[in-house]
Amino acid sequence: MLAIESVVSPNHIPELTALMRTAWWMTDRTTADVAHLLDHSDLLFAVTHDPTGELAGFARVLTDYGHVALLLDVIVAEPHRGSGVGAALLDAVVTHPALADVRSLELVCQPELIPFYARWGFTTEVGTSHLMRRTTDPRLRAQA
Numbered sequence: 001m002l003a004i005e006s007v008v009s010p011n012h013i014p015e016l017t018a019l020m021r022t023a024w025w026m027t028d029r030t031t032a033d034v035a036h037l038l039d040h041s042d043l044l045f046a047v048t049h050d051p052t053g054e055l056a057g058f059a060r061v062l063t064d065y066g067h068v069a070l071l072l073d074v075i076v077a078e079p080h081r082g083s084g085v086g087a088a089l090l091d092a093v094v095t096h097p098a099l100a101d102v103r104s105l106e107l108v109c110q111p112e113l114i115p116f117y118a119r120w121g122f123t124t125e126v127g128t129s130h131l132m133r134r135t136t137d138p139r140l141r142a143q144a
Contacts, residue, residue, distance in 0.1 A: 001050040002085065004092045008038050008046045008058070015055045016046075023075055025139055041072075043099070045092050047085050057085040059093060069099055071107040090120050 008016060017034045020026040037060065038044060047057035057076040063069035071093060076085045099105065108131060109117055114124060133140060 002056065002088055003048050003050055004088060005046045005048065006044055008044055010035075012046065012048075012055050013038070016058055019055060019058065019075055019077055020073065022078065023073075026073070026075075027139075037073075042069075043093075043096060045089055047076075047080075047088055049080070056080040057089050059089045061093065061096075061099070063099065063102060065098060066101060067103050069102045069105045071105060074107070074109075086116065087119075090117070094120050 013031050013034050017029055017031045020029045020034065041060040042063045042065075043061040045057075045059045045061075046055060048054060049056045055077065057074075057080060059074040060072050061069050062072065074086070074089060076089070093099070094105065105122075107117065107122065114122075135141065
């Protein structure tokens with residue numbers, strides 16, 4: 001059985017840090033980094049597996065609650081992939097009452113995940129907009 005929480009217990013920070021480090025774009029996150037991002041995100045979604053309390057998935061949102069919300073760091077622990085944890089996370093995000101009036105919910109994903117996110121109405125059709133980034137992280141630059 002899964003439970004979705006809107007807080008991450010301090011006890012889960014090391015586990016969340018380890019989970020984040022399994023994703024190529026978060027391999028250098030420290031427990032201090034994770035504690036900081038938890039403190040400064042607008043909405044948190046943590047999926048735990050009952051009765052163990054094991055962290056099965058996580059996502060967070062930055063938003064102004066009116067015009068835009070940015071979905072970040074969606075991740076599911078390897079043993080729980082394909083079991084509905086990701087779908088539970090997305091359901092929780094898109095139906096969250098605090099996001100009901102947001103005009104645009106946005107995310108960045110790898111091409112192979114486009115069909116997954118399309119199930120919730122996400123699209124690559126964003127007019128003539130292009131993602132632009134200023135970063136010091138070489139992992140986030142285009143690979144030739």
